[in-house]
Amino acid sequence: MSMDECAPSSRRSLLSCLVGGSQVLGLAAVVLTGVWMGRYRGGFAWDGSALQFNLHPLCMVLGLVFLQGDAVLVYRVFRNESKRNVKMLHGIIHLFALIISVVGIVAVFDFHKAAKIPDMYSLHSWCGLATLVLFCVQWVLGLMFFMFPVASAWLRAMYLPLHVFCGVMLLVMSIGSCLLGITEKLLFSIMGTYSQLPAEGVLANCLGVVLVCFGVLLIFILTNEEYRRPPNPEEEALSVHFKTLTEGASSPTP
Amino acid sequence: MSMDECAPSSRRSLLSCLVGGSQVLGLAAVVLTGVWMGRYRGGFAWDGSALQFNLHPLCMVLGLVFLQGDAVLVYRVFRNESKRNVKMLHGIIHLFALIISVVGIVAVFDFHKAAKIPDMYSLHSWCGLATLVLFCVQWVLGLMFFMFPVASAWLRAMYLPLHVFCGVMLLVMSIGSCLLGITEKLLFSIMGTYSQLPAEGVLANCLGVVLVCFGVLLIFILTNEEYRRPPNPEEEALSVHFKTLTEGASSPTP
Numbered sequence: 001m002s003m004d005e006c007a008p009s010s011r012r013s014l015l016s017c018l019v020g021g022s023q024v025l026g027l028a029a030v031v032l033t034g035v036w037m038g039r040y041r042g043g044f045a046w047d048g049s050a051l052q053f054n055l056h057p058l059c060m061v062l063g064l065v066f067l068q069g070d071a072v073l074v075y076r077v078f079r080n081e082s083k084r085n086v087k088m089l090h091g092i093i094h095l096f097a098l099i100i101s102v103v104g105i106v107a108v109f110d111f112h113k114a115a116k117i118p119d120m121y122s123l124h125s126w127c128g129l130a131t132l133v134l135f136c137v138q139w140v141l142g143l144m145f146f147m148f149p150v151a152s153a154w155l156r157a158m159y160l161p162l163h164v165f166c167g168v169m170l171l172v173m174s175i176g177s178c179l180l181g182i183t184e185k186l187l188f189s190i191m192g193t194y195s196q197l198p199a200e201g202v203l204a205n206c207l208g209v210v211l212v213c214f215g216v217l218l219i220f221i222l223t224n225e226e227y228r229r230p231p232n233p234e235e236e237a238l239s240v241h242f243k244t245l246t247e248g249a250s251s252p253t254p
Numbered sequence: 255m256s257m258d259e260c261a262p263s264s265r266r267s268l269l270s271c272l273v274g275g276s277q278v279l280g281l282a283a284v285v286l287t288g289v290w291m292g293r294y295r296g297g298f299a300w301d302g303s304a305l306q307f308n309l310h311p312l313c314m315v316l317g318l319v320f321l322q323g324d325a326v327l328v329y330r331v332f333r334n335e336s337k338r339n340v341k342m343l344h345g346i347i348h349l350f351a352l353i354i355s356v357v358g359i360v361a362v363f364d365f366h367k368a369a370k371i372p373d374m375y376s377l378h379s380w381c382g383l384a385t386l387v388l389f390c391v392q393w394v395l396g397l398m399f400f401m402f403p404v405a406s407a408w409l410r411a412m413y414l415p416l417h418v419f420c421g422v423m424l425l426v427m428s429i430g431s432c433l434l435g436i437t438e439k440l441l442f443s444i445m446g447t448y449s450q451l452p453a454e455g456v457l458a459n460c461l462g463v464v465l466v467c468f469g470v471l472l473i474f475i476l477t478n479e480e481y482r483r484p485p486n487p488e489e490e491a492l493s494v495h496f497k498t499l500t501e502g503a504s505s506p507t508p
Contacts, residue, residue: 118449123437123462165477169470176430176466180437183377187441195372208377212430216423223419223477 011226018221019077025214026066032207033061040200041189048114052107057181059104064131064174065211067097069218072167076227083229087146094139101132124180131173138166168219175215182208269481272471273331279468280320286461287315294454295443302368306361311435313358318385318428319465321351323472326421330481337483341400348393355386378434385427392420422473429469436462 037044037054044058045051071093078086112119120129145151145159182204186194194201221227291298291308298312299305325347332340366373374383399405399413436458440448448455475481 121449121451121455123433123440123459126459126463127433127466165474169473172426173466176433179377179381179430179434183434183437184441186377187438187445191441191445195375197375201375205377205380209380212381212427219423220419 015227022217029210030062033058053111056104056108059100063097063100124184128177175211179208272475276471283464284316287312307365310358310362313354317351317354378438382431429465433462
């Protein structure tokens with residue numbers, strides 16, 4: 001059987017399986033973080049104590065990884081909705097991701113302040129804050145370029161491939177920052193017993209592996225040409241100029 | 255000016271700048287690792303002591319990051335050489351990367367054995383070893399599929415996009431594993447003073463940032479359609495069947 005004979009329906013059902021798998025992995029990451037912080041680190045609170053710190057990993061995995069991942073997936077999942085609606089959904093999920101991430105960052109700065117722990121010295125903090133700042137910039141630029149008629153069609157076409165590239169890089173950097181945070185937290189809290197692999201260590205290591213698998217699966221879906229949004233004849237007719245420019249530079253549609 | 259008017263020569267000189275920048279970053283990462291281990295951690299030896307451990311970060315940054323990165327760049331740099339020669343170079347640089355990485359792994363296992371430190375408990379060790387094993391598998395499969403006439407043209411065409419995707423993922427996982435290693439090493443050796451950001455801490459954090467920049471720049475070069483190897487008419491004529499199949503699945507040429 002040649003690849004051309006692969007029926008579109010079977011490719012679509014493979015896409016459904018892959019998206020389903022990514023959701024299972026993403027939710028598993030959120031649940032594992034919740035169990036780690038809730039069961040092994042004493043639970044959650046907003047009182048400047050270590051229990052407030054515990055909200056930091058949960059918010060980052062939920063906002064910066066799971067929601068950010070789902071926001072980029074909408075173009076693959078809602079292939080037959082109008083482009084405008086999908087774009088709105090993309091922006092709104094990213095906004096939720098941003099708000100939850102900022103809460104997560106405030107939680108840790110607040111805890112540091114109360115416990116008199118210095119800020120921003122570790123590689124995790126450098127990578128994590130850089131990721132969040134670039135995420136904000138990307139969101140504002142996306143809003144300006146693609147939601148409001150600020151930019152010309154030419155500027156939009158120039159920016160689109162860069163927006164897509166930066167989005168994928170931000171997802172990778174988010175996951176990388178989470179792994180650094182997991183390692184830091186484990187060495188700060190169970191340095192003495194980590195090498196005997198207690199339940200908490202295994203759970204946190206597994207969280208790291210699940211985050212890596214979530215990232216690899218998501219990027220596989222995103223970069224696979226076959227899962228791109230099919231061109232819609234009506235929309236194409238309305239944006240011929242834009243399309244011509246984009247095709248000239250062979251830039252991808254998100 | 256439309257993007258189509260961008261002269262190929264100016265695009266080529268931008269590619270040269272980007273490749274040059276990646277080499278500066280890659281070499282900077284190797285030098286920073288050498289300075290960190292040489293100046294702040296006592297230097298190098300092969301005697302089962304902590305000085306043998308110091309070879310581990312150096313070998314991994316040199317083999318798994320810098321050489322692996324350069325091995326994937328050859329298809330963008332040598333655009334006018336014969337495909338067979340470029341393929342050979344790609345395989346040979348990867349072989350050097352693999353050998354140096356294995357030396358780096360042996361260095362740390364050997365040190366652990368002498369110092370009676372348990373192996374394979376940390377997230378860094380899980381991610382790092384998984385990356386190295388998958389890197390070996392990828393190299394052997396690449397050799398079988400693309401250097402020896404073991405696989406049919408159809409199988410080659412099927413495997414090519416997966417080989418490219420896994421190659422990029424392996425590069426990202428290698429860099430991620432290095433960042434985890436940096437964090438671990440810092441917390442094991444300067445936990446008490448790290449928060450005051452001593453010179454060693456700043457140097458190691460900067461190494462992490464340089465590694466991230468190296469990865470982002472490399473993936474930008476690799477995923478930019480404009481920098482793909484241009485099709486060679488003679489070679490195309492020799493592999494029409496292969497090309498037709500590849501085009502059918504719209505899979506990329508590495």
